[in-house]
Amino acid sequence: MADEITVAVRGAKEARAAMTAMDRRIDVGTVRALKATQQLAKTAIRSGMRGRPRWDHRGKSAHRVTKSSGPGRLTGTLSRGVGGVRRPKPLPGGGFQGGVGVGGGVRNLYKKRIEGQYPYVRPGIRKAQPKMAAVWVKNWDRATRT
16 A cells, blocks of 8 residues: 655746846845945045045145144055955855955055055055944845835
8 A cells, every 4th residue: 555645846947036136136136245345435435535634735824734743645556446346256155245444556565554554454444344334234125115
């Protein structure tokens, strides 16, 4: 006596298609969140580089800041070189990899020396961190919404 149980599953194709679409939406949301957090970090780092200039360029009676108070405004190639990864790379186990740093033709020795004397990257990242969690939550909520 063989007891047989037969099960008919309906909607398996649709369920598989919905899961694949959700997976794609999650990947898109992850890349969007990664780019948005990179932008937050980039703007926070650059805002930390914009201090008061040492000279007002108005002659001898103008305001002058002593050298011991920091570099004032970090401009030029160093400021313009702060940027993020444009195309985040997919990781083998899932997810994406991005980053923020200084490139754009700035020599590593110069970056290291200036960061050592007048830190601008670490304070900028600390300033942007409280806002980053909200960006990830918003993008992943949008991606997983059915």
